Amino acid sequence: MDFYRRMELVCQAIPYGQVTSYGQIALLCGRPRHARQVGYALSHHPFGPGLPAHRIVNSRRVLSGALSFGGPGIQRRLLLAEGVAFLPDGRVDLRRFGWRNSPEAFSDFEQLFAQQGV
DNA sequence: TAGGTGACGCGGT
DNA sequence: CACCGCGCCACCT
Numbered sequence: 001m002d003f004y005r006r007m008e009l010v011c012q013a014i015p016y017g018q019v020t021s022y023g024q025i026a027l028l029c030g031r032p033r034h035a036r037q038v039g040y041a042l043s044h045h046p047f048g049p050g051l052p053a054h055r056i057v058n059s060r061r062v063l064s065g066a067l068s069f070g071g072p073g074i075q076r077r078l079l080l081a082e083g084v085a086f087l088p089d090g091r092v093d094l095r096r097f098g099w100r101n102s103p104e105a106f107s108d109f110e111q112l113f114a115q116q117g118v
Numbered sequence: 119t120a121g122g123t124g125a126c127g128c129g130g131t
Numbered sequence: 132c133a134c135c136g137c138g139c140c141a142c143c144t
Binding site for chain 2: 021022023026033034035036037038039040041042043053056057058059060063064068069075
Binding site for chain 3: 001003033034035036037040041044
């Protein structure tokens with residue numbers, strides 16, 4: 001499905017050391033209200049290696065997919081390795097590491113999708 | 119075809 | 132804030 005190919009393009013655009021949410025990925029894919037599908041795809045769809053899925057957290061800033069990275073704490077370790085800091089309660093500090101998308105980002109992705117035929 | 123299931127999110131309390 | 136209910140939607144029985 002095109003949605004998965006769009007997801008791959010968007011996820012690969014998440015900057016090193018930054019974090020975003022399932023809903024934001026869906027939005028950038030041009031599919032509002034598809035946050036659950038992003039989560040579904042990450043756990044079922046065979047994306048190639050190197051897809052930075054660990055940079056995606058839920059809107060509560062919690063690492064909900066811990067068990068899907070091969071064990072508890074793996075996602076946290078990957079993020080710490082790229083310099084992402086956590087709050088005392090264990091949640092991600094989105095204020096400092098959240099991926100901010102400029103309004104132009106949406107049209108930029110639309111252009112990329114068209115160019116890629118998805 | 120109908121019903122259940124989530125790596126989710128928002129609005130109300 | 133935290134907690135809870137409800138809406139969401141592609142997939143899989």
